[in-house]
Amino acid sequence: MNMPIASPPQLPVHVVAVGLHGLRHLLEELIPSVRNAEVTLIEKAYDEAVGDIAALRRRATVDAIVAAGSNGNYLRQRLDIPVVLVRVSGFDVMQGLSAARRYAGRIALVTYGVVSDEIRQFVETFALPVELRSYGNEDEARACVHELKSMDVEVVVAPGLVVDLARENGLTGMLIYSQRLVREAIEDAVEVGRLRRSEAAKRDRINTILGELRDGVVAVDTEGRIEVLNPAMEKILGQPAGRLVGRPLASFMGDLDLEPTLRWQRPELERVQRFSGRTLVTSRVPIIEQGRLTGAVLTCQDPEAIRRMDRSLRTRSASRMRSVRYGLDDIVGDSRLIADVRARVLACARSRATVLITGESGTGKELIAQSIHMESERSSQPFVAINCGAFPESLLESELFGYTEGSFTGASRGGKTGLFEAAHTGTLFLDEIGEMPLSLQTRLLRVLQEKEVLRIGATDPTPIDVRIIAATHQDLASQVAAGVFRRDLYYRLNILLIRLAPLRDRPEDLRPLIQALQKKWLEQPGDRPQLDEALVKALLEASRNYAWPGNVRELENVLERVMVLSDLYPAQGAAADALKTLVPEIFEEGAAASGSLEERRRAADLRHIKQVLRECGGNQAKAAELLNISRTTLWRRLKSDGQGAG
Numbered sequence: 001m002n003m004p005i006a007s008p009p010q011l012p013v014h015v016v017a018v019g020l021h022g023l024r025h026l027l028e029e030l031i032p033s034v035r036n037a038e039v040t041l042i043e044k045a046y047d048e049a050v051g052d053i054a055a056l057r058r059r060a061t062v063d064a065i066v067a068a069g070s071n072g073n074y075l076r077q078r079l080d081i082p083v084v085l086v087r088v089s090g091f092d093v094m095q096g097l098s099a100a101r102r103y104a105g106r107i108a109l110v111t112y113g114v115v116s117d118e119i120r121q122f123v124e125t126f127a128l129p130v131e132l133r134s135y136g137n138e139d140e141a142r143a144c145v146h147e148l149k150s151m152d153v154e155v156v157v158a159p160g161l162v163v164d165l166a167r168e169n170g171l172t173g174m175l176i177y178s179q180r181l182v183r184e185a186i187e188d189a190v191e192v193g194r195l196r197r198s199e200a201a202k203r204d205r206i207n208t209i210l211g212e213l214r215d216g217v218v219a220v221d222t223e224g225r226i227e228v229l230n231p232a233m234e235k236i237l238g239q240p241a242g243r244l245v246g247r248p249l250a251s252f253m254g255d256l257d258l259e260p261t262l263r264w265q266r267p268e269l270e271r272v273q274r275f276s277g278r279t280l281v282t283s284r285v286p287i288i289e290q291g292r293l294t295g296a297v298l299t300c301q302d303p304e305a306i307r308r309m310d311r312s313l314r315t316r317s318a319s320r321m322r323s324v325r326y327g328l329d330d331i332v333g334d335s336r337l338i339a340d341v342r343a344r345v346l347a348c349a350r351s352r353a354t355v356l357i358t359g360e361s362g363t364g365k366e367l368i369a370q371s372i373h374m375e376s377e378r379s380s381q382p383f384v385a386i387n388c389g390a391f392p393e394s395l396l397e398s399e400l401f402g403y404t405e406g407s408f409t410g411a412s413r414g415g416k417t418g419l420f421e422a423a424h425t426g427t428l429f430l431d432e433i434g435e436m437p438l439s440l441q442t443r444l445l446r447v448l449q450e451k452e453v454l455r456i457g458a459t460d461p462t463p464i465d466v467r468i469i470a471a472t473h474q475d476l477a478s479q480v481a482a483g484v485f486r487r488d489l490y491y492r493l494n495i496l497l498i499r500l501a502p503l504r505d506r507p508e509d510l511r512p513l514i515q516a517l518q519k520k521w522l523e524q525p526g527d528r529p530q531l532d533e534a535l536v537k538a539l540l541e542a543s544r545n546y547a548w549p550g551n552v553r554e555l556e557n558v559l560e561r562v563m564v565l566s567d568l569y570p571a572q573g574a575a576a577d578a579l580k581t582l583v584p585e586i587f588e589e590g591a592a593a594s595g596s597l598e599e600r601r602r603a604a605d606l607r608h609i610k611q612v613l614r615e616c617g618g619n620q621a622k623a624a625e626l627l628n629i630s631r632t633t634l635w636r637r638l639k640s641d642g643q644g645a646g
């Protein structure tokens with residue numbers, strides 16, 4: 001952005017006063033009494049003054065200029081700093097003339113530019129014997145003085161230049177400017193300089209902010225011409241600001257222009273656009289100042305940056321924010337298997353050793369981990385959970401171990417506390433441990449052995465006291481055999497083992513789970529219908545042939561659907577039919593729990609895929625995204641079932 005850098009605000013305002021001869025004397029008299037500003041006097045005129053001011057500006061900031069007459073006007077046209085002109089008022093002219101009348105001869109009043117009406121009227125009203133003249137440049141001033149001399153004028157009241165010329169020609173010259181007007185002009189210049197400086201400081205602030213923004217920002221005036229753009233936008237446009245400011249945005253940005261925004265004065269947010277080979281998320285907003293349109297702003301975001309930010313927010317919420325909600329009492333089930341789990345939870349809670357929980361998705365692994373924590377002596381300490389499968393390797397590493405300030409590009413100031421440290425004195429739940437990359441497995445093993453963590457970039461390890469509970473739906477032993485999981489880590493984790501059986505292997509738990517879920521449902525605010533016993537019976541009946549691939553989580557979902565929708569389907573005598581309409585998936589062919597484990601799993605997967613596909617209204621792309629599998633995989637699975645991609 002090509003804006004001047006303001007001097008630091010603590011420096012006093014710097015004003016340059018330009019004047020020769022008579023005006024110079026007045027300025028010299030007044031300058032010592034100026035407060036809160038530094039004033040430099042330049043005894044030059046026209047081009048010479050311009051040159052001196054330029055030289056001065058190379059060394060120091062000049063905030064404003066005071067000058068008078070034709071010289072003042074000349075400077076105004078050539079400099080980009082405000083030039084305050086010494087005014088000429090009727091009152092001061094009157095004083096000048098009355099002083100001139102003390103001289104015997106004829107009097108002339110010469111002003112720069114046209115003679116003002118105020119002065120003309122004043123002279124006429126008092127029938128003063130005064131010649132009125134004006135001049136626009138030095139030659140005219142010279143000609144004017146010669147004419148006055150030939151007319152036998154003796155006293156000339158005029159600006160400095162003419163006063164000098166008059167004296168050179170043997171006339172009496174009296175300066176038209178009064179001390180009062182010159183003082184006022186200096187004061188005005190100081191004020192203008194001060195305002196200008198605070199404006200510049202504000203602009204610098206905005207520029208700094210814009211410079212820091214990773215999004216590209218460009219603002220245009222009401223004509224669509226570029227007023228300002230930030231470095232990120234320069235990059236997007238591939239041209240420096242110096243070449244762009246003042247040019248119409250539409251002339252080279254085509255699709256990115258702001259003309260419709262200026263025309264309709266309506267914001268348009270988050271549009272995805274292509275611009276010179278890259279995808280951008282653009283937003284356009286009109287600038288309305290005090291009810292008037294003054295321009296518009298375009299911001300361009302890089303979708304990759306948005307994704308990165310989203311990921312880091314997710315990291316935060318996926319790890320730290322999970323609060324402990326469950327205890328032993330929340331583990332529901334009448335089966336012997338669940339009774340065994342409860343006993344193991346209590347035993348684990350009394351120990352400090354690492355626990356490994358295995359079980360299919362939705363069997364309650366996190367519920368068990370939280371229960372162990374809540375029953376242990378660490379219950380009032382932090383419970384920190386992270387899903388190791390949800391992050392790319394580098395992010396998982398920095399989440400777990402933290403890093404020191406400046407350890408890599410993009411590292412936050414002050415570094416970052418890792419989850420091991422965050423869980424100090426408490427419990428760290430490592431969900432989906434089977435997904436942890438080998439390199440991190442090695443680091444994890446070291447933490448377990450040494451009981452200390454080393455932040456990325458650090459040299460000194462931090463001692464920690466953390467209880468580790470790991471969980472997986474995978475068969476870690478076969479992962480060890482396949483070489484993707486470290487054997488030593490497996491042994492280290494597998495000290496206390498809790499195996500959670502799939503729901504289909506413990507049908508006795510279905511009824512108590514349904515009851516517990518219904519109780520929770522009824523406790524929620526609002527008018528909630530009781531679940532019809534006939535429907536429950538029909539559900540239990542249908543479950544006998546259903547594998548519940550999503551286990552308790554799936555049961556929760558199915559039940560919620562039934563409870564929400566059951567009112568719509570009068571159940572009397574037709575509970576099974578109603579259920580078929582509400583949860584068709586559990587009646588589907590192939591849903592039966594038969595065949596090999598692998599076949600059952602595949603059938604269960606397929607049912608799940610189909611259900612998600614139904615929920616997405618048949619949109620395969622969306623279903624693939626929800627299922628976290630590629631579209632090709634989705635397509636292949638459906639195809640294997642005889643349903644090609646359609």
Ligand SMILES: Nc1ncnc2c1ncn2[C@@H]1O[C@H](COP(=O)(O)OP(=O)(O)OP(=O)(O)O)[C@@H](O)[C@H]1O
Binds near residue numbers: 331333360363473
């Ligand atoms: N025995 C149980 N009693 C009561 N609720 C249960 C039980 N088992 C699981 N749940 C409930 O089922 C849901 C899924 O449980 P949880 O998230 O602990 O499963 P998970 O095995 O960790 O799943 P995933 O591996 O998919 O993350 C939770 O709402 C949990 O409360």
